Structures are given as C-alpha cells and as structure tokens.
Amino acid sequence: MSIEGKDNMYTKEKLKVARLSIISNSILTAGKLGVGFSMHSISIISEAIHSGLDLVAALIAFVSVRESNKPADDRHRYGHGKFENLAAIIEAILILLAAGLIIKEAIPKLYEVTEVKSLGLGAMVMVLSAAVNLFVSTKLMKVAKKTDSPALAADAWHLRTDVLTSLGVLAGIVIIKFTGWYIVDPLIAIGVALLIIKAAYDLLKESLGNMLDVRLPDGEEQAIKEILHSYADRFVDYRNLRTRKAGPQRYMDFNLIVPRGKKISTTHALCDNIERDLRRRLPEVEVIIHVEPCEPEAGDCAVCKASTKFKRGDNHCTCVVCENCRNKHD
Template sequence: MNHSNLTILSVISNFVIVILKLIIGFFTGSVAVISEGIHSSMDLFASVITFFSIRIAGRPADEDHPYGHGKAENIAGTIETLLIFVAGIWIISESVEKFLDPKEIRFPALGIAVMLFGAAVNIIISRVINRAAKKANSVAMKSNALHLFTDVFTSLGIALSLLLVYLTGWLWLDPVIAIITAIYIMFEAWQLLKESFPPLMDERLSKKEEAEIKRIILTHKAEFIEFHDFRSRRAGAEEYIDFHLVVPSEMTIEKAHSLCDEIETEIGDFYSKAQVLIHLEPEEERIYSKKV
C-alpha cells in the first residue's frame, strides 16, 4: 500500500472514530469521552494535512523551488503539533469546569465500548503507518502515526476511568483523567515539535549523523588532502550535505569526478534521499581552509 492510500485509510478511520466518540460523549455526558473525541478530531485534521503535505513534498524540484518541496512535511508536522496544544488547553478548561460541577455519567458502558473500539483500530493503523514512515523517513507520516498511537493510550485510559467511575461512583475521576490525558498528549506534541520545527530553520543534522557522514568521507582519505566547510540540513525526508574537498593538483578531472561519485554513493547508502554537493579544490587553491 502506497503512502497516499495509507493516509486515506487514516482519514477514513479517524472520521468514523471521531463521530462515534463525540456522539457517545455528549450522550453519556462524559467530559473525558468528549475530550477524546476532540483529540481524535485533531488526528483527523492532522491526517488530512499529512495527505496533502506528502503529495506536495513528493513533487520534484522546479524553477520556483530548486531545492524541492520537502519542507512541506515539516510545516505540516509543526501545524499538527500546534493543533494538539490547542486541543489540550481546551480539554483542561472543560475538565476544570466539570470537576467543580460534576454531573452523573449516563450509560458508561457505551463510553467504554467506543474507547476500546477506537484503541483497537488505531493501534493497527498507527503501526502500519509508522513502519511506512520509517522506510520513507517522512516527518509528516511519523507525526500522523504518533497522533494515532497516543490516541490508543488516551482511549484506554479513559475507558479505565469510566469503569472506575461506574464501580466507585467517584464522578471527579472523569475530569481528572481528562486533564491527565491532555497533559500527556501535549507532552507528546512537544517531543514531535522538536523534530518537525528545527528543519524549518535549517538546523544541522545531529552530531551522531554528521560524524557518520564524515566517517564515510574519511574512508577515502588516501585519495584527497582534506575537506572543510562541511554543512548539513534536513528538509522533510531529504538530507542536504555539502563540503569542499581538496584534492592533489595532479589529480585528473576524471579521477576527481569518480572520487566524488563514490563518496556520494556511499552517503546515499546511509541516507537514501541525501542530496550531496561537493566543491572540488586543487591543492594550490587551499588558502583559508577550515579544519574539520
């Protein structure tokens, strides 16, 4: 199943789950179920954003976007996380009001049933999408999978809270669990925001990633003198790497080109979508070289 079909599946499943949760939430009067319905509606919107962002990010580079459209995924991931923060704040606000003025929950079994159904569906779909996201190194798909996976835990937590309310009669448990749910999803959103936003500012790859790329370059150190001005960044599922490579002045253009091809191929084995730019410098032009 391709990425577009996976995202469509996510949209359809989320739509069904949102409708069920909201209907049952208002029917039972459970703020926890309603809050989970709002959370799932954010997942639905996120799935729609993911669908379009993947289509945009997959477009090849053009005259107006010579570096491609990869950052569309980062923009989508950032928007999705901000939506989760908004949903979390709304849930906490409603829960505090319900805590101060608790009301009896009607037919809690219905709420428990819809929570368990939503958790079962989302755990399957989130795992499928997450596997595809790892293969494609897609930030938007990872974001979508995370939304669905957090929905599993929040749904199970709310099902447990409804069961406890039914067994104990402690109505305050409903808004308290809702608040805990909101805090949890906001924490997960923060973790994702730290992954999706930095590439929008062209943040470099991690030290571990750069060290591995430099190790690949240095496996050819017998053929060049040094390399400097190393830079890296990420946009969506693609990595951009460029550096200056100083070669012996007697090296032929053909040999230097072949060396660059080898380095680019090996970096490509490490990052399948890496865009590598190597600026060749003959030895006598090395004046202000920077130590790597």
C-alpha cells in the same frame, strides 16, 4: 528499480496509509462524540475532540505528502520537501489547541461533578478506539520510517497518543464503575490534555528544527564522516561539512581538499565514488562537493610544510615534492 520508480512507489504507499488515517479518524470522531454526549462524559468528549483534530491532521498529512512529492520546479529549486515539515508544525499547533479546549471544559467539572451514564458503552468505545488507532498508527509509522516522512510520522504519533489516552479514559470508566468517584472523569480529561501537550511539544521541536535547517542527527553525520574517512588515502582533507533536511530529502555539501597535481578526471571519479557511497548509506541525499587544491604554505598539509623535499618558494603540492601526497596522485 530506478530512483524515480521507487519514489513513485513510496508516494502511492504514503497516500494509501494517509487515506486510511482519514477514514479511521472520521469514524472514531463521530462515534466518540455520540457516546460522549449521551454519557455526559467530559473525558470521552475530550477524546472526541482529540480524534477530530487528528482527522484534520490526517487531512493535512495527506495534502502535504501529495505536494511534497512533486518534483522541483523553477520556483522551488530544492523541491517541495518542506511541505511535510510545515504540515507537522500545523498539526502540532492543532494538538495544542485541542489540549487547551479539553482543559477548559474539564476544569469546571472538578467543582460541579456530573454523573456519568452508560459506562459499559463508553468502555466499549474506548477499547474499540484503542484497537483501531493502534492498528492504523502501526501502519503509519512503518511507512513513515520506510519513506522518512515527517508528516506521516506526526500522524502516527498522534494516533499512538490516542491509544494511551483511550486506555486512560477506559481506566477512568472502570474506576467510576466500581467506586462512584465521578471526579475521576475530569481528572482523566486533564491527564489526556497533558499527554497531548507533550506530544505536540516533541513534534513542534523536531519540525521547527528541520524548517530552520538544523543539521542532520549525530548518527547520520557520523555515517557521512565514516564514508569520507574510508577515502582518506585519496584526498588531503575535507572541510565545512554542512547538512540539513527538508521533509524526507537530505542535503549536504563540503569542501574536498585534493593534491594540487591530481588530474581532474581522477578527482571527478573520486567524487562520484563518495557520492555513490553516501547515497547507499543515507536515503534521499543530495550531495554537493566543492573541490579545492591543497595549499601547503597555508597550512593545508602539515607533512608538506615540514617535508625537507618541499620547496618553500613553490606553492605546488606534487608527488615530486610532497611525501604526504605521493600516494594520493594517479
């Protein structure tokens, strides 16, 4: 399959699961709100607020996925990948707002305990919510990993947080049922809010890093270096390796130092081979290689400089005068 065909397939798959998230969050938000108000349960209402913001996040994810997959244009020469990073930042801010609202509503309930009604109905809604969110988040995360989509990953983490918080609220309902300790309800709500804050912090940290062009993770940079080292017998050195990421798209550039006498055609073929291997190892990577001739007098090659065959008045590094470069020429 061509790269373009693969990208189109990934886009359709991403949009499909994003729509699924919108539908599930819409249903769960409405259900939790209705049950929460009928039960007078602040913890279930807090869950409804969380699901409501997850719905907004799902809508943002859907739009960002659609926009980020547009091809590069005259104004966006590097494409639109950062739409997904921007969406993830907005989602994180929304999550923090949700946590603040939940805490604001829960704290007064610590001092004015309200009886929680219809515990059985509340338990049923929480079990259903956890099951639905687990199913949808699993599908979202699977596609997010497959397509390297930060927006879908953010949406998946939101829903996984919902699974945990729904189970927490369910535990609170069970405790109230058997003990009558209604103060557990606002305590569970505050616990839900703290979990939400943690999820938002992690998401914000990662997304801001990509917006600010933080380098690729250690594992990916190590993979790049391994590929370069596999060609070490065909060039002198590489320098100034720079990497970054925008949405699912990776960018990297570096200087490749080659023997001064190496043919342009041979060097071009070498760069093509390196780029091919990098693209096989890392998905959606754009590579720029700046080729430079070695300068032995400047210290590019210690062997050249130390070699008795190297003529110090000659800045050329050729197989005639450089033992180190002998096997790196044609």
